[in-house]
Every structure is written in C-alpha cells, then in structure tokens.
Amino acid sequence: MAAQDNSSTDGVGPGRPGARLSRRIFLAGSTGLAGSIGAAPAAADSLADVPPRAPGADLGAHSERSKYVRIDRIPEAGPGMRNVDPDNAINAKTPHQQLFGTITPTDLHYERSHAGVPDIDPAQHRLLIHGMVDKPLVLNVDDLKAMPSVSRVVFIECTGNGWENWRKADPDLTVQHTHGLISTNEWTGVSLRFLVDLVGKQRGSNWMLAEGGDGAGVDRSIPLTEEILDEAFVAYGQNGEPLRPAHGFPMRLIMPGFEGNLHIKWLRRLKFADQPWMTRWETARYTQLLPSGKARQFQLRMETNSVITSPSGTMKIRPGYNRVSGFAWSGHGSIARVEISTDGAKSWKVAQLNHPVLPKAQTRFQIDWVWDGKPTRIVSRSTDDKGNTQPDRSHFIAQNGTNALFHYSAQQTWSIDEAGRVSNVLA
Amino acid sequence: MAAQDNSSTDGVGPGRPGARLSRRIFLAGSTGLAGSIGAAPAAADSLADVPPRAPGADLGAHSERSKYVRIDRIPEAGPGMRNVDPDNAINAKTPHQQLFGTITPTDLHYERSHAGVPDIDPAQHRLLIHGMVDKPLVLNVDDLKAMPSVSRVVFIECTGNGWENWRKADPDLTVQHTHGLISTNEWTGVSLRFLVDLVGKQRGSNWMLAEGGDGAGVDRSIPLTEEILDEAFVAYGQNGEPLRPAHGFPMRLIMPGFEGNLHIKWLRRLKFADQPWMTRWETARYTQLLPSGKARQFQLRMETNSVITSPSGTMKIRPGYNRVSGFAWSGHGSIARVEISTDGAKSWKVAQLNHPVLPKAQTRFQIDWVWDGKPTRIVSRSTDDKGNTQPDRSHFIAQNGTNALFHYSAQQTWSIDEAGRVSNVLA
Numbered sequence: 104m105a106a107q108d109n110s111s112t113d114g115v116g117p118g119r120p121g122a123r124l125s126r127r128i129f130l131a132g133s134t135g136l137a138g139s140i141g142a143a144p145a146a147a148d149s150l151a152d153v154p155p156r157a158p159g160a161d162l163g164a165h166s167e168r169s170k171y172v173r174i175d176r177i178p179e180a181g182p183g184m185r186n187v188d189p190d191n192a193i194n195a196k197t198p199h200q201q202l203f204g205t206i207t208p209t210d211l212h213y214e215r216s217h218a219g220v221p222d223i224d225p226a227q228h229r230l231l232i233h234g235m236v237d238k239p240l241v242l243n244v245d246d247l248k249a250m251p252s253v254s255r256v257v258f259i260e261c262t263g264n265g266w267e268n269w270r271k272a273d274p275d276l277t278v279q280h281t282h283g284l285i286s287t288n289e290w291t292g293v294s295l296r297f298l299v300d301l302v303g304k305q306r307g308s309n310w311m312l313a314e315g316g317d318g319a320g321v322d323r324s325i326p327l328t329e330e331i332l333d334e335a336f337v338a339y340g341q342n343g344e345p346l347r348p349a350h351g352f353p354m355r356l357i358m359p360g361f362e363g364n365l366h367i368k369w370l371r372r373l374k375f376a377d378q379p380w381m382t383r384w385e386t387a388r389y390t391q392l393l394p395s396g397k398a399r400q401f402q403l404r405m406e407t408n409s410v411i412t413s414p415s416g417t418m419k420i421r422p423g424y425n426r427v428s429g430f431a432w433s434g435h436g437s438i439a440r441v442e443i444s445t446d447g448a449k450s451w452k453v454a455q456l457n458h459p460v461l462p463k464a465q466t467r468f469q470i471d472w473v474w475d476g477k478p479t480r481i482v483s484r485s486t487d488d489k490g491n492t493q494p495d496r497s498h499f500i501a502q503n504g505t506n507a508l509f510h511y512s513a514q515q516t517w518s519i520d521e522a523g524r525v526s527n528v529l530a
Numbered sequence: 531m532a533a534q535d536n537s538s539t540d541g542v543g544p545g546r547p548g549a550r551l552s553r554r555i556f557l558a559g560s561t562g563l564a565g566s567i568g569a570a571p572a573a574a575d576s577l578a579d580v581p582p583r584a585p586g587a588d589l590g591a592h593s594e595r596s597k598y599v600r601i602d603r604i605p606e607a608g609p610g611m612r613n614v615d616p617d618n619a620i621n622a623k624t625p626h627q628q629l630f631g632t633i634t635p636t637d638l639h640y641e642r643s644h645a646g647v648p649d650i651d652p653a654q655h656r657l658l659i660h661g662m663v664d665k666p667l668v669l670n671v672d673d674l675k676a677m678p679s680v681s682r683v684v685f686i687e688c689t690g691n692g693w694e695n696w697r698k699a700d701p702d703l704t705v706q707h708t709h710g711l712i713s714t715n716e717w718t719g720v721s722l723r724f725l726v727d728l729v730g731k732q733r734g735s736n737w738m739l740a741e742g743g744d745g746a747g748v749d750r751s752i753p754l755t756e757e758i759l760d761e762a763f764v765a766y767g768q769n770g771e772p773l774r775p776a777h778g779f780p781m782r783l784i785m786p787g788f789e790g791n792l793h794i795k796w797l798r799r800l801k802f803a804d805q806p807w808m809t810r811w812e813t814a815r816y817t818q819l820l821p822s823g824k825a826r827q828f829q830l831r832m833e834t835n836s837v838i839t840s841p842s843g844t845m846k847i848r849p850g851y852n853r854v855s856g857f858a859w860s861g862h863g864s865i866a867r868v869e870i871s872t873d874g875a876k877s878w879k880v881a882q883l884n885h886p887v888l889p890k891a892q893t894r895f896q897i898d899w900v901w902d903g904k905p906t907r908i909v910s911r912s913t914d915d916k917g918n919t920q921p922d923r924s925h926f927i928a929q930n931g932t933n934a935l936f937h938y939s940a941q942q943t944w945s946i947d948e949a950g951r952v953s954n955v956l957a
Contacts, residue, residue, distance in 0.1 A: 125678055129728055148666040153656040153798050158745035159646025162619045164602035165637040166776035171652055174771060175591035192589040203718035203767030204681035206633060210592040211771070219586030225598055229580040239575040249853055251552055251896060254631035254884050291630035301553055318585035340630030342769070344601060344638070349593035371580050426676055457681050459888070469678060 125471045128424040174201050176211055177279055182266045182508075185280070193217070194261065195349075196283025199412045199430070204457075205256065205465050207286035209342045214349045215261045215284065218318030221369055225345075225353035228316070230337070234374035237303030244339050244353045250293045253336050256464045258432050260285040260405045261363040262389060265511030267527075274518075274526040278415040281515065281527060285432065287465040288350075290357050291340030296332045298373070308375040312382075313356050316369035323365050323389075324379035325358070326401075334359045334463075337370060359463040360434035361403045362509075364389055394504030405434035406512040407493050409441055409468070409485035420523040422476035427454075428469040433487035437461070440486040441468040447480035447530065448495065448514070454483070462488075474519070480530060482516045496529055552898045555851040601628050603638055604706055609693045609935075612707070620644070621688065622776075623710025626839045626857075631884075632683065632892050634713035636769045641776045642688045642711065645745030648796055652772075652780035655743070657764070661802035664730030671766050671780045677720045680763050683891045685859045687712040687832045688790040689816060692938030694954075701945075701953040705842040708942065708954060712859065714892040715777075717784050718767030723759045725800070735802040739809075740783050743796035750792050750816075751806035752785070753828070761786045761890075764797060786890040787861035788830045789936075791816055821931030832861035833939040834920050836868055836895070836912035847950040849903035854881075855896040860914035865893040867913040872899050874907035874957065875922065875941070881910070889915075901946070907957060909943045923956055 168174070178192035179185050194215040197207055207213075214220075225244050233239035264284035267276060304327075314322035325331065338357045339346060346352040351368030358365040364384065379385070379401070390398040409431035414420045427445070431438045437460055442451040457467035468483070486492040494502070499513035516530035595601070605619035606612050621642040624634055634640075641647075652671050660666035691711035694703060731754075741749035752758065765784045766773060773779040778795030785792040791811065806812070806828070817825040836858035841847045854872070858865045864887055869878040884894035895910070913919040921929070926940035943957035 125676075129677070148658075148660045150658060150799065152668050153658045154650075154654050154743070156743050156745055156747045156798070157648040157650070159643065159648040160775075161617045161646060162605045162622045162641050162643065162776070164605070164622070166622075166639065166641060166647075166774045167637060169652075169772065169775050169779045170649075172772050172779075178589045178591070190588045195589045195591070195593075201772075202770045203679070204716045204770050206716045206770045208769055208771045209635065210594060212593065214589050214593055216586065216589065219588060220593075221584040221586040222597075223581075223584070225596075227581050231575075231577060231580045233575045241579045249552075249851075250556070251853070251882075251898075252630070252855070252884065252894075254894060256886075289631045289633045297553065301556055316581070316583050318583055320583045342635055343629045343631050343633045344635045345596065345599050345628075347593045348587075348596045349589070352596045352599075371583070372577065424676070426678070428679070455678075457679065459683075459886070461886070467679075467681060471678075 125424060125426065128473070174198055174211065176213070177283065183273070194284060196279050197286045198279045199282060199410075200278050200415055200418070205287055205461070205467065206342065207288055209288065209344070209347060212286040212288055212350055213261065213284050215263075215363060216317060216349070216368070217321055220349050221317045222348065223316060223352060223369060228353050228371070230354060230370055230372065232298060232302050232373045234312070234376050235305040235308030236375055237305065240302055247293050247337060247339050247354065250297060252291055253294050254289055254291040254340070255336070255357070255359065256287060256289045256461050257357060257359045258285055258287045258463060258465050259363050259366050260432070262405070262509040266508050268513070268529060269508065269511055270505050272527050272529040274528065276416050276527040278410060278412050281416065282410045284363070285465070288342050290336070290338040292336040292338035292354070292357065295335040295337065298337065299327070299332060304375050307377045310376050310379050312372065312374040312376070312380050313365070313367040313370060314372040315367045316371040321364060321367060321384055322380070322382045323367065323384055324382065325365060331358065360405060362389065362405060365403060389509065391509055392506040394506065402510060406510060407433040407435065407485050407487045407491040408512045409483040409493055410515045411443070411481055411483050411517060414481070414519070414525045415517055416525055416527045418525045420474060420519065420525065422474050422523070425472050425474050426469060427472050427481060428467065429483055430465040430467050431483070431485035432463070432465050433485065433491065434463060435487045435489040435491055436463065437488045438466040438485055439488045442484050443470050444482045445472050445479060448482050451484070476521065478518070478520050480516050480518050480528065482514050482530070484514050552851060552853065555900070601625055601638065603640070604710065610700070621711060623706050624713045625706045626709060627705050627842055627845070632714055632888070632894065633769065634715055636715065636771070636774060639713040639715055639777060640688065640711050642690070642790060643744060643776070643795070644748055647776050648744045649775065650743060650779060650796060655780050655798070657781060657797055657799065659725060659729050659800045661739070662732040662735030662804065663802055664732065665728075667729055674720050674764060674766050674781065677724060679718055680721050681716055681718040681767070682763070682784070682786065683714060683716045683888050684784060684786045685712055685714045685890060685892050686790050686793050687859070689832070689936040693935050695940070695956060696935065696938055697932050699954050699956040701955065703843050703954040705837060705839050708843065709837045711790070712892070715769050717763070717765040719763040719765035719781070719784065722762040722764070725764065726754070726759060731802050734804045737803050737806050739799065739801040739803070739807050740792070740794040740797060741799040742794045743798040748791060748794060748811055749807070749809045750794065750811055751809065752792060758785065787832060789816065789832060792830060816936065818936050819933040821933065829937060833937060834860040834862065834912050834914045834918040835939045836910040836920055837942045838870070838908055838910050838944060841908070841946070841952045842944055843952055843954045845952045847901060847946065847952065849901050849950070852899050852901050853896060854899050854908060855894065856910055857892040857894050858910070858912035859890070859892050860912065860918065861890060862914045862916040862918055864889040864915045865912055866915045868895040869911050870897050871909045872906060874943075875909050878911070903948065905945070905947050907943050907945050907955065909941050909957070911941050
C-alpha cells in the first residue's frame with residue numbers, strides 16, 4: 104500500500120505524480136490552450152487575445168448566480184420516476200456533475216420529504232424533551248442558540264441513494280440520478296450529550312425517539328451509543344445561516360454517519376425510554392429485505408462509498424488527457440484511500456485526495472488519465488480509516504440480493520464507448 | 531498559558547468548563563426553558579406543549595430561505611456612508627450578527643468593487659498568462675477545470691475592514707458595520723505553482739501582475755514568495771458552485787491571508803516580471819499613511835484579529851447567564867488562542883475554539899458569562915500560531931497613528947450599559 108500524501112498540504116500540489124503528468128501533457132499539447140487540450144492554437148501574448156474590460160452592475164443585498172449558470176436539482180417521485188408533477192415529488196437530487204469541493208451549495212442540498220415542506224414560524228416552534236428524564240423541557244430556537252454550540256461539516260445521505268442501480272442500469276442516467284441523494288454542508292447546533300445531561304436522562308433509558316413536525320411526523324428510535332451521544336446534535340444553522348425550510352427549519356437532528364431519515368427535520372420531540380418504539384418508519388418503511396426473505400431492522404450506518412463525477416453519465420470525452428475526479432464518503436469515519444480503475448477493474452491506481460479530509464464528510468479525489476480512444480470502463484473504490492473497502496457489484500449483490508431498496512454502496516462503473524460517450528452500467 | 535483543549539474533538543463538548551457552567555445555570559434557572567433563560571415556566575411533559583404537525587409545500591429545483599428569515603448585506607459608499615443609492619455603493623457588508631459556524635453563505639459574502647459587477651459570458655472569457663515566461667498561454671475556464679484542483683476554506687478580508695473605528699466610534703454601529711468586510715468560503719481552482727510551471731516562469735521574474743476584467747481594471751503586483759506560490763490559486767468554484775458574478779465569475783485569484791484587493795476578481799491577466807509595476811492601485815490607492823507622514827507600500831498581509839459577534843452593537847442582554855461568542859482570524863496562519871475580557875480588559879479568560887481550526891479561515895470562539903447587571907465592557911483578543919497577538923487600541927494607534935485607512939486590527943470593545951444595551955466604543 105503506497106503511503107497517502109494528503110495530510111501535509113492544503114491541496115493537490117504540483118509535486119504530485121498526477122500534477123506532473125498533466126503538466127507534461129499540457130506542455131506537450133499546446134502553447135495556448137483556450138479550451139483546446141490536445142489541439143494547439145497559436146501562442147498568445149497580447150491583451151488583444153482576451154475580451155475588453157467592462158463596467159458593471161450595482162451591488163445589492165445578496166449576490167446571486169450568473170445568468171449563464173443553470174444549476175438545478177431534479178425532483179423525482181422515486182426510482183425511475185423522474186418526470187413528475189411537483190406535488191408528487193418525494194425527493195430532489197443534487198447535481199454533482201456540476202459541483203466542486205466539499206461543500207454542497209445550500210439551495211442544492213438534496214431533499215427527501217414524506218409530506219412536503221411545512222411552513223413553520225420559528226417564534227411558534229417548540230422542541231419537547233421528555234420520557235425517562237428527571238427534568239422534561241420545552242425549548243425554542245433561542246434557547247438552543249444560547250447554549251454552547253458545535254459546528255461540523257458532515258454528509259447526509261438518503262438510505263435510498265443508489266437505488267436506481269439495484270436491479271438494472273438505465274444507460275442514460277447522470278451521476279445526479281445515480282448518486283444525487285447525498286450532500287455535505289456545515290451544520291451548527293447543540294450537542295446531544297449536552298441536552299441529555301440537561302434533562303437528566305435516567306439510567307436504562309438508552310433509546311431516544313426523534314419526531315419531526317411535518318404532516319408525516321417521521322419518527323425514529325435511536326440507540327444512545329457513546330458515538331451518537333458524542334457526535335449527534337440539534338442544528339439550527341446550515342452553511343452559516345438559519346436552516347432552510349426544506350432542510351428542517353427551524354431545528355433538525357444531525358446524526359453524522361447515519362441514515363438520512365434519522366436526521367429528523369422540523370424536530371419537535373426527543374423522548375427517552377429503555378427500548379425502541381417500533382414506529383412504522385422502522386417496521387414498514389426503512390427496513391431491508393434480505394435474500395432470505397427476512398427483513399433487517401435498524402441498519403442505521405451508511406457504508407463506505409465513492410463515485411466518479413467527471414467523466415460521468417451522459418458526458419462525452421476526447422482521446423488524450425482527461426482528469427478523473429469524484430468524491431468518496433463513509434459513515435464509519437474518514438476516507439483513507441480511493442483507487443481508480445480505467446480498464447474495467449482489472450488494474451487500480453491510488454487517487455490523490457484533496458485537503459481537508461474530514462470524517463463523515465465528502466472527500467474529493469482526482470487522478471490523471473490518458474485515454475487511448477478504445478472502449479473501456481472506469482470505476483472507483485474507497486477504503487475508510489476503519490478498514491472498510493467498497494465492494495464490487497457482484498460481491499455486494501451476493502451478500503444483499505436484489506430485493507432490497509436501501510444502502511446500495513457497490514462500486515459505480517461508467518462505460519465509455521469509441522465515440523467517448525459515458526454511460527451508466529452494472530459491472 | 532493554559533493548554534487549549536480544542537484539537538481532539540469535533541466541537542465544544544459537555545466536558546468543557548464553559549459547558550459545565552452553562553448546564554448548571556440552565557438547570558438552576560428552569561425546568562422548561564422556551565425562551566426564558568433566567569425565568570422558569572412550568573415543567574412541560576406533553577405534546578400539548580408543542581404546535582401540531584403540518585403538511586407542506588412541494589419540493590423544487592432549489593431550497594430557498596424561510597419567509598421568516600430576513601438576512602441582508604448592507605451596501606455602503608464608504609466609512610460612515612450607509613444610506614446611499616445602490617449605484618453609488620462600493621461595498622456590501624456581511625451580517626455577522628446573524629451567522630453561525632465557519633462558512634459564510636455564498637450570497638452574503640462581503641463584496642467590494644470599484645466599477646460594479648461586470649456581466650461576463652464564461653464562454654467568451656479568457657485568462658492571458660505572459661511576460662517573462664517561456665510559453666505564454668491563453669486559458670478559458672474549461673482549461674482550468676481540466677487541471678488538477680485544490681479546494682480550500684479561506685477568509686477574504688477587505689483591507690478597509692474596521693475603518694469605521696480608526697478615528698472615532700459611532701455607538702450605533704452593529705458588528706456588520708464594524709467588521710462586515712471579512713467572509714469565509716470554500717474556494718476551488720488551480721494552484722498558482724502549477725500555472726507558473728506550466729508557462730515556464732523565467733529566472734528572476736519574481737513579481738506577478740494580476741489584472742481584473744471589470745471597468746476599473748484593478749491590477750496589483752504580487753511578490754512570488756514560496757508561501758504565495760504554494761498557497762495562491764486561480765478559483766472557479768465557490769462553496770461548491772461556479773463563482774457568483776459579484777465574487778469574480780468566471781475566475782478569480784485567491785491569495786490566502788493577504789489583502790482582499792489582491793484576490794483579483796474577473797481575472798483576465800497574469801504577467802511576470804523582475805520588478806513591481808507600481809500601478810495606481812499600489813501607489814495612490816492601497817498605501818498606508820503613517821504617523822510620520824510617509825506612506826507604506828505593499829503591506830499585503832492581514833493581521834491577527836477577532837471580534838465578539840454576540841453580544842454586539844445594538845443588541846440588548848439580560849442579567850444572568852449569557853454566551854459570548856465570535857470569530858478570530860489571522861493572515862499568518864491558524865488561530866492558537868482567543869481571550870475574552872468581560873471587565874474592560876482588566877482580566878482575561880481563555881475562550882473555547884470550535885472545531886475545525888483551519889489556517890487562514892474564520893475560527894469560532896465561545897465562553898460562558900454571568901452578567902451581574904452592572905455597566906461593563908467586553909473585549910476579545912486573538913493570538914495566532916506564529917505568536918502574533920492582537921494589540922489593544924492604544925498600542926495600535928501609537929504605532930499606526932490615525933491618518934491611515936487600512937489594516938485596522940485593534941481589539942474591538944463593546945460597552946454594555948445598566949439597561950443591557952450594547953454599543954460600539956473605542957477603548
């Protein structure tokens with residue numbers, strides 16, 4: 104195992120193997136690039152080669168997107184149901200093929216809801232904390248803001264992320280379709296352990312019910328492990344500002360590393376007891392149908408996973424130099440290694456990881472690649488710092504079968520044909 | 531010096547002294563809080579105490595802010611000129627009194643421009659790299675995206691941040707007025723060293739001219755130190771998405787730790803030479819008038835600084851428990867320590883730093899405080915990992931005089947009167 108040279112720098116620098124390769128290729132290919140990697144326009148050395156300067160518009164209360172940038176989520180009604188009335192949509196997927204870095208833009212964070220987005224006045228909203236506790240409490244959002252705060256950059260992933268590829272592969276899917284149900288934001292709020300100590304959780308009350316304030320009233324039983332007591336928090340801030348309504352305004356439970364549906368939005372209640380509640384969300388809904396025909400309950404942690412976002416489904420590449428990049432994540436901790444195959448999983452190279460590598464957050468990877476123009480398949484596989492490696496599809500299906508709908512974490516393969524067209528395939 | 535207990539956790543946990551204090555106070559004060567810290571409503575233990583659940587609105591392409599959240603920048607025409615026509619505004623300040631965590635919301639990042647915001651079609655935009663180089667190049671934004679990328683969470687600070695307090699203190703200023711010209715985003719782009727190696731910078735060409743594409747054509751000479759070659763980059767991404775027009779779309783120079791005006795927006799040219807250009811921006815504009823009457827050129831680095839954002843100017847507090855929080859930053863590196871005084875700089879306590887503490891990024895601090903209801907003054911002072919400590923105002927003015935307009939980094943004092951009103955003062 105080659106050592107990962109990713110801890111001592113603020114990014115992928117020019118001394119890295121990949122950067123040396125790409126610089127050599129850029130230099131060999133051209134003296135002026137201007138969108139023509141591989142081609143070689145005339146050298147340019149004058150301001151006549153760039154557009155003139157231009158006066159501008161007024162400053163305002165907010166800086167909006169450029170009119171030249173179109174960047175939207177896709178509302179869907181479920182696997183394979185992408186052209187739906189907005190009022191039938193159950194989720195809206197993040198356009199990863201257009202994004203950079205670690206942070207997902209706030210308004211493009213994926214959304215999954217069971218009864219739409221409630222319109223909550225924060226002045227009226229309350230959080231009840233009760234059950235097997237010494238001092239039941241009712242808190243509003245100002246109470247939370249007065250308490251010691253934690254901030255954390257963390258991924259949230261719908262347990263249905265990847266469900267498009269459970270049984271068959273639609274070749275026309277983008278990475279937004281296949282992996283658009285994960286996003287990463289910086290969340291700010293109050294530690295669960297602080298709240299638990301505040302109400303005086305009683306001995307033996309090792310389960311917590313978290314209930315949302317939407318019409319569906321999603322509620323889940325959460326085991327109070329030391330990890331969850333240390334890491335979970337009740338958030339009121341998202342990427343620096345108050346939560347957006349779609350993401351739980353005015354307060355939401357954050358459960359780093361665990362199923363998205365546990366990050367209860369519009370949080371109205373935390374209740375403590377000595378056993379789980381067996382709500383319909385954990386008996387009928389979020390259980391996993393196994394090959395044996397039995398259903399698995401409380402499969403809460405999201406697994407080690409990764410996906411190449413460039414090139415990815417429906418893109419088109421040219422022979423010669425191409426950069427392969429994407430992101431990896433794990434509910435177990437930090438990403439330790441990402442490997443890339445550009446020959447259909449026959450051989451693998453270690454990718455570079457972009458700084459900073461944060462636990463339970465999206466981690467960017469990249470590698471240089473010279474495509475010879477022949478049809479091939481590209482794949483990524485991640486390994487986390489607990490030693491979990493993302494399985495290939497055949498091992499994943501052998502273990503999990505094809506009856507299930509949740510926790511799909513098999514390696515994602517993109518096929519590239521002789522024309523450079525990139526398609527979603529199973530491999 | 532007490533050891534900083536901030537490196538081994540993801541936030542301020544309940545085991546910290548401050549958290550213990552606040553928990554004790556919360557528990558002593560009430561059994562149900564609901565916005566009433568200090569008061570004590572009846573205990574609550576039923577869902578009748580919280581509002582009913584509600585059905586919701588449809589999912590969409592973007593998740594927008596709540597209609598209950600009003601959060602705006604303030605466009606200004608300069609120090610003390612806050613009620614201006616939008617077309618006379620030269621900057622728009624970030625509302626830090628309303629924000630959380632490290633990341634500034636993209637549309638609330640502060641803005642400072644000299645000829646408004648140009649409307650640039652990215653398909654037409656070009657970056658010329660030339661001068662004392664072997665291979666001059668013209669790049670478009672797709673060329674940059676094809677190169678190895680770096681991402682970094684970094685503050686940008688206008689060198690005029692704090693100028694409101696150079697000579698006198700308006701008591702009615704908020705922290706948005708006094709410190710609204712700093713923000714922190716995650717930026718993604720291509721390393722300057724990669725580009726320098728790509729064009730083959732010639733021996734002795736140790737200065738770089740960076741020029742913007744707005745009508746004013748802001749251009750600055752930048753010394754190519756090893757630090758700048760390692761850390762500077764040409765960005766195309768901001769908080770995960772393409773740059774916003776106000777922040778340099780489609781490409782911008784990022785200069786971690788240095789004056790905001792060096793982070794050239796709408797970047798159209800990098801030129802290399804063996805001496806600085808002495809543009810009007812570095813002779814007439816961004817120079818510092820010293821007490822001696824001489825002007826200092828090329829004071830490029832932003833100093834160690836900090837400010838308390840809660841409580842801050844125009845807020846009102848109550849006697850009893852209050853949390854004091856804010857943020858610190860340094861162009862030299864990471865924040866090592868923040869100290870808080872709640873008795874007008876007579877005594878100091880070490881504040882807790884929120885994780886993660888990133889170099890050249892805003893770092894959150896917080897501390898518990900019990901206010902006895904008597905008039906007092908609260909102050910913060912930061913120390914960075916290079917040992918630089920933020921000076922008090924008298925030392926700062928003794929060294930820098932009152933003729934200058936830039937690089938104000940004296941400790942910020944907020945006065946609190948017997949009614950709990952918080953005001954901006956000099957101390």
